[in-house]
Amino acid sequence: MPSTVPAADPVRLLQDLIRCASVTPAEAGVLDVLDRALTPLGFAVTRLRFEGNGSYPVDNLFATRGTIGPHLLFNGHTDVVPPGDRSLWTHEPFGAEIAGDLLYGRGAVDMKSGIAAFIAALAEAPRTGRISLAITNDEEADGVNGTARILEWAAAQGHRFDFAIVGEPSATARVGDSIKIGRRGSYNGKITVTGVQGHVAYPRQALNPLPVAAAIVTALSGKLDDGSEHFPPSNLEFTSIDVGNTVTNVIPAMATLRFNVRYNDKWTPESLDAAIRNVIDGIDTAGTQIALEVPRVHSRSFLSPLSGAVETLSAVIAERTGSRPEYSTAGGTSDARFVAQYCPVVEFGLPGPTMHKADEQVKLTDLHDLTALYAAFLKRYLAP
Numbered sequence: 001m002p003s004t005v006p007a008a009d010p011v012r013l014l015q016d017l018i019r020c021a022s023v024t025p026a027e028a029g030v031l032d033v034l035d036r037a038l039t040p041l042g043f044a045v046t047r048l049r050f051e052g053n054g055s056y057p058v059d060n061l062f063a064t065r066g067t068i069g070p071h072l073l074f075n076g077h078t079d080v081v082p083p084g085d086r087s088l089w090t091h092e093p094f095g096a097e098i099a100g101d102l103l104y105g106r107g108a109v110d111m112k113s114g115i116a117a118f119i120a121a122l123a124e125a126p127r128t129g130r131i132s133l134a135i136t137n138d139e140e141a142d143g144v145n146g147t148a149r150i151l152e153w154a155a156a157q158g159h160r161f162d163f164a165i166v167g168e169p170s171a172t173a174r175v176g177d178s179i180k181i182g183r184r185g186s187y188n189g190k191i192t193v194t195g196v197q198g199h200v201a202y203p204r205q206a207l208n209p210l211p212v213a214a215a216i217v218t219a220l221s222g223k224l225d226d227g228s229e230h231f232p233p234s235n236l237e238f239t240s241i242d243v244g245n246t247v248t249n250v251i252p253a254m255a256t257l258r259f260n261v262r263y264n265d266k267w268t269p270e271s272l273d274a275a276i277r278n279v280i281d282g283i284d285t286a287g288t289q290i291a292l293e294v295p296r297v298h299s300r301s302f303l304s305p306l307s308g309a310v311e312t313l314s315a316v317i318a319e320r321t322g323s324r325p326e327y328s329t330a331g332g333t334s335d336a337r338f339v340a341q342y343c344p345v346v347e348f349g350l351p352g353p354t355m356h357k358a359d360e361q362v363k364l365t366d367l368h369d370l371t372a373l374y375a376a377f378l379k380r381y382l383a384p
Ligand SMILES: [Zn+2]
Pocket: 077, 110, 111, 139, 168, 169
């Protein structure tokens, strides 16, 4: 692994960050720590408090350095999930205690460590090119007034990014073995089938919505495609069939079906919507009324182009670790989905086996290795 460890110390910075109990969405001074680290490195730091949109106020930070050349964005979050049952921790969740090669604390992998490693790497980065950081303190909860709002604000200020790294845990076993180049999208839907309520002994005077509901479930469930080069097949799963009926002698008036689609880069929410409506239109309604509702905003799927900066990053990782990273699209959603609307983005961080668990911990060697890899990438990417 890398032999040169950057001069700036990611361990001290990570300890300072962990000692702020920034349980989502409480900021607890954690952005002051970043401000103090970034300002001496020549960054113009802007604190951004966003609120509204049906969610609570959130503290965020945007920092930028340089005015010409390729523009790299680093995105991350300083908020953490609650520690949970304290008796399960052998170290203080916000103590940042070190024992041997391990540093313990909430956020030690998810993802104060990614931020500490990137900032430590910045201390050695060339002063060419442009670097910006978009750091939110609300990724683990609503995420409404976080990264999406920072990027909207930055775009309005005239910032255009060429490539982005999200410092979330991405590795499977060792630093650099895997980077995330895309994510599946998620789409939630609700279908109601309306018939006529009646006595179960007189079915001809009623209209049971359940056979139609069953036909819909059968017609829509399962694979929507055969997958794509970097993604598994898109899949639709029903999660609930509900008639709210507690008795056995009443034919219910209405059935409510809920489903979720995890979808690959072959689909958009709009094309999914059209395809689902098309299947529903082919169902024999038997006199019932079928309605599709889309109750909440979906997260879109994305896949970053693999040429350019992704190739540069892979090459740097290969040179320093001996093997190219696996390109992954696994896992749930992250703020990368917001970043993907502005520029190609990868998630590149630590292995995360203890994230959200008691005794969350990071290996100090991993933290130094990640710092060295970020530093090597910055050197290559920002070279004039
Ligand atoms: Zn995270």
